[in-house]
Amino acid sequence: MLNGAEDEEKWLAEGIAGIQHNAFYMHRALDSSNLKEVLKYSAQMLSELRTSKLSPHKYYELYMRAFDELRKLEMFFKDESKHGVSVVDLYELVQHAGNILPRLYLLCTVGSVYIKSKEAPAKEVLKDLVEMCRGVQHPIHGLFLRSYLAQISRDKLPDIGSEYEGDADTLKDAVEFVLQNFTEMNKLWVRMQHQGPGRVREKQEKERSELRDLVGKNLHVLSQIEGVDLEIYKETVLPRVLEQIVNCKDDLAQYYLMDCIIQVFPDEYHLQTLETLLGACPQLQPTVDIKTVLSQLMDRLSNYAQSSADVLPEILQVEAFAKLSNAIGKVIEAQVDMPAVGAITLYVSLLTFTLRVHPDRLDYVDQVLGACVKKLSNIPKLEDSRAIKQVVALLSAPLEKYNDIVTALTLSNYPLVMDHLDNGTKKVMAMVIIQSIMKNNTRISTSDKVEVLFELIKGLIKDMDGADVDELDEEDFKDEQNSVAGLIHMLYNDEPEEMLKIICTVKKHTMAGGPKRLPFTVPSLVFSALRLVRQLQGQEGDIVGEEVPATPKKIYQLLTQVIEALSTVPSPELALRLYLQCAEAANDCDVEHVAYEFFTQAFVLYEEEIADSKAQVTAIHLIIGTLQRMNVFGVENRDTLTHKATGYSARLLKKADQCRAVYACSHLFWVDGQDGIKDGERVFLCLKRALRIANAAQQMANVARGSSGPVTLFVEILNKYVYFFEKGSQQVTGAAIQGLIELINTEMQSDSATPDTASDAFLASTLRYIEFQKQKGGLMGEKFESINL
């Protein structure tokens, strides 16, 4: 190969030298106005272009050198005073050259002068030139020669309004000339691949690509002809060009030229000739990258549609969508071997088009998706990653456009398309959908839509068949499930009846999620349901006695079921929290038995499932906190529950935990507010008990480690004392507080005390508070006056 390149350099150098040598003598002859010599040396110079050894790239270099010389020659020919021969005679004279290539270059050059002289109609000369050029059948020679012809004739076409305008058919002549040159050039170009022995196909295609603009230039010239209006374009230009494109049966040419047409002619023309243009597509070779071509077209049309408001009716009028859709169908049908990615890309383009041009026509969108489903169902399994990417693009497009998943949910084919994705991609797509909802704060307000939505994102909702669970990335999984949990809150309707339906639907789907998902989804569902309960409570007055489908009772049943499902996980701590939440809601709705039931469930869980001591501590504090706020219970139930709670508190493992739980229980007997019980006796009992436990803890610490622990527990209890003292409990007296402070001081001064800055500070600020209350004066001040620090 290296040798080949070197040789080529050598040949090129020789060619250039040959041109320079002859150009030198030609210049001399030009200077002395010796026509005979001029013709001789110019022909010899042009003979260098007869080489077949150069690649197109190198040949072009050679051609450009000759081209520059030909311009000087043309100047000479133009000036009759220099050579004394009329242009008509000159036109014959140059045809005496024996070699065809130099002869035709000279003929074109004189032809240019001939047209300018207007001694013959431009059309006659052009017709003669384009006809004579047939003699050059060598692809590269011919392409460059005809390119030269195109070049010199560009400004001399008998276009309407041009100074070379001819008779009535003048425009036809101009168009005919360019079309013919184009056709012949394309034929030569296509033929390149069959000629040249021992050439590698790849190299050949590269070489051909280098020449494509020579061919395409003709189309550009056509588009520049003033007189080519829509009608001419429709009747003559396009059919002729397409005929050539289809008939040449060459994929490279077909692809390039189709693209050329689309780029070169105005969008308005494309719109009006859509049928013709698209009609050619299925006739192209199966290997043509038609998807890119059509995508380009649709891109241009949609840009065009947005360029001005007047365009849109035009697009509607020509039924662009129907035509495009039809054409794509046919292309896919015709190109049996087209990979899935190609077909889907086409649909993506069509979808983009319709979204931009007809944003209001959801049926179009659905139609596109439907067509895609049809195509996909013929493919056993979508494995090509690029194809999958395209499907994702297809599905994402409507979401981005409408910023509203609700719209997508009305598309019947949307889920069908999704069905063709593999599990991983389904999840990705589901995430896209959820993120869209979140971002746009879209509310999904009917159970039907919810149903569809969950169908779409089912990849996230439950384990798919054949999915390998082990491969799941824990973090991704959490993200996904958190998104689903968030999504559940977006499913909302003010109408309780519909809301209940939604909840039922969500429940149906989430319950199938399996133990790994439930901890994420159940809380959302529960809170969603609780919100409904509270809402119903709020409007109870309006719907008394009627046969209401959405009753709190039903919802409570549902809630129980949902939370029970967590036992399969198992996740007792979570279940317990949820029960407590439910109990609180029931409390708000004033249904004692339900609240009681939920509490019972919570206690059962506590007893049976929560064994871990830390979890127990947390749970018991939750229970106490919730129970404290309950006001629905009658004395009996409340007693039972508080009794239980206190009991559990005292049975915690660590003394410190016991102590804290017990003094927390004191609040169960003192509830602020009008109806709240204020049982000072039992409060005091709790506190004393806590104090005892704190003492015991201190002693245990002494025994075990030889030093007593910090006095923190005592200070905490002191705070409770102060709280209840302030609240006016009879049993918690100033003396009691004072006693406790002394106790703490003693403890701190004992030998075994461990100094602890945190508890010291705590104590100090507590004391400071008491001092502050004393100084504040008033009722409270007087009360605190009894404490001596």
Next chain:
Amino acid sequence: MNFLIGAFKPACNISITFTDGKTRKQVPIKKENGRTVMVPLFQSQENIAGKISIEPLQGKKIEHNGVKVELLGQIEMYFDRGNFYDFTSLVRELDIPGDIYERKTYPFEFSTVEMPYETYNGVNVRLRYVLKVTVSRNYGGSIVEYQDFMVHNYSPPPPINNSIKMEVGIEDCLHIEFEYNNSKYHLKDVIIGKIYFLLVRIKIKNMDLEIRRRESTGSGANTHVETETLAKFELMDGAPVRGESIPIRLFLSPYELTPTHRNINNKFSVKYYLNLVLVDEEDRRYFKQQEITIYRLQDS
């Protein structure tokens, strides 16, 4: 040269002038010695008239047995050089035997001379017309002077002039159809035509159209044929595919052609052929030769 002749032949100067010599068209002619001189141009049936003047050298007299002028049409074969065959011979006696003392001028005229053949200068044969003035003498040898002139004969455009159209080929290899617009062309004519490729299975490199001249001399077993290629005109560059039609436009004016001569006085013939040659990439030549008739059309 005259000076040299004068040195050896000091007897007299003979000059031949034509009556319309000043206005008649002069054309170049190549002499045997390679020099080109301008001579008057005649055609058949014309009157050839003029004056011959004989001027003895200063102070000499020429004694002669008579003066005559001959108009000769001669054919010279090169294998028999110097031996002229006269197909036309006309004589005018200018003077009876006597003496010439001073410059003497004789008018002469050959009226409506039949000159059926054109002047021709070929590879192996020459046809010429000449005026020969002879001053006969008994001793010292006769004095002879020659004056060449040229004869062109013009033909009207032929009433029937069919195109040449033919399909030729090599089976399963190459089939072409070619067409030349005429079978008869005048000297300044242009050949228009086309070649249509019906089947191409060989890799053609180029295609030429040649004009060939076939000059045959002698007759029977002694026939000698000489063929020259006068024009080699490239019609096509590169390999065509089936269905291509290649145009032909060949101007004849740049080439040195003569009209076709058929069996001139049973001595020679000159015929013209168009030879279509296709050359493939291995430099094999495929050709087809067709005779065309060339005639001289009167300049308008």
